[in-house]
Amino acid sequence: MRETPILIRHVALALLGLIFLAALNADWLAPAPYEQQFRAETNSRPSAKFLLGTDHLGRDRLSRLLYGTRVSLLLAPAASALSLGIALLAGGSAALAGGWWDRVMTAASNLFLSLPWLFLFLTVRSVLPLNTAPVTSILITFSLMGLLGWGAGARVVRASVLQIRNSPFALYARGFGCSPGRLWFRHLLPHLRTVLLAQFWISVPAFILGEASLGLLGLGVAEPMPSWGNLLKELQSAPAWNEYWVFAPVALLSTVMILFQLSRPVSQKVSPV
């Protein structure tokens, strides 16, 4: 993966920050509550009152987009942190323990990596209740992603820990009688920071896209809570190309994804995953 020029990275980060800020302040910025229906004005075009028009239930599209952005942009990093925690535990313990535990963990991460992730999400999400409360459905969707998306991270963490534990400073520390716990927290973990940050930055957009795909298939966040997944679902009613405002969530999602790609902090070695 190539390094993005530093200026472009900073601009991308600043724009991402702005979008985050707007999403965080949805309560103040949104013209109406996300679930409020204006029944006399369903499917209306953009106007001074509704900047992005209203949906088929008469809800303000701009408000739903702002709240939906908040759900997706706040919970995807949370899911990413969860998967990274599991990856750290699985990959780190596999590299340090070695033997049969290493083989089991490697096989497990390979299994999670080789199965198409959407098929995995679909299967696991479908066995969980479909008629849950909106907030519960958010937690289920993003927790599931965090619990299932650790394979790639574990592989990277394992490789890094194996490299670091055999490096001279770690050998010296072990030679001077450093306990395994101290070796892990004091010496290995700080050296993994860069790798973990890169993994975090890679998995956040993957989880945002994952939620969007699940939402589109009707297995994501439950209505009336907006998220990018169920906002994009509106496109299934086949809007005309001149109804450009309907495509606002697509434009925003695409922009955020590109900004994430541009602002990726650390370059990676060539890897097929």
Added chain:
Amino acid sequence: MPRRRAVSALLLFLTGAALTLLIAGFLGATLIRFGPGYETDERVLDARYSDATSNAIARENSKDANVLVFYGRYLTQAMHGDFGISRSYDVPVSELIRSRAGVTLWLLGEGLALGWILGLALAGAAAYFGWPLLNHSAEAVSAAAMSLPAAVFALLIFLARGPVFLVLAMAVFPRVFRYARDLFEQKGTEPRIEAARARGVAEAVIFVGYVMKPAWPPLLALAGVSFSIAFGALIPVEVVCDLPGIGQLAWKAALGRDLPVLVTLTLLVTAITVVVSGLAEWLGDPQHVPQQVPQHVPQQVRMDLAQ
């Protein structure tokens, strides 16, 4: 000796693949068996059925109550080609899959082929010519393709009445392009390339023989990953575009908690991805398949390559 090592590696891989399959199938069956609503059959609520019929349906469903018994029975029957009866469609699962496989295979084939051709052609051109405009344009297209979920892309293609396999191609293309380009550029900076240039080997020969050819083993490893990516994109594509393939069947089975269909699909998908990835890695491992040095390369450069 190398042959013996290759055979033992193959045996190890096959054992690992079989174990992975068994575990994946069992996990799938367990998840679905304990999912809420599994024991509810809507036919039992139908007032047109008599009590005796409702009881018979309940009895039939309770056969699957113990997941171990179900999985054991399922595997025994599967050995004989019987994957059970779909709960949603009431037809044999094997028949369901067979009738839908054509659509999926065709779509996968077209999408993977186009994605790989596009990715390799652009990566090759970008690495060979080094034109910044070509590189940045291809990078922009791949960034755009990676920034939309396959389902949204399928919707946009559907609205624009475009070919559906383009969605799969766009899911595969960015990974192939970026990986292949980085790989070609990495290979292009190796000292042996300078040595070949110094000996007057033509640029095109250097690129094909010294850059592209040694890059195929790691590219083969990507083949397994790209299959998995394409299959992941297949589900939303078939659902959104209403194509009667395996992806749509998986979605409907997931919504309908159709245990026999889901377990069979989990086994099938795991088998294909494990075999494709394993085969790609095995073929790409120089220990198993020795790398050929181009015959037209001068003797001195062949020695450089061997180093």
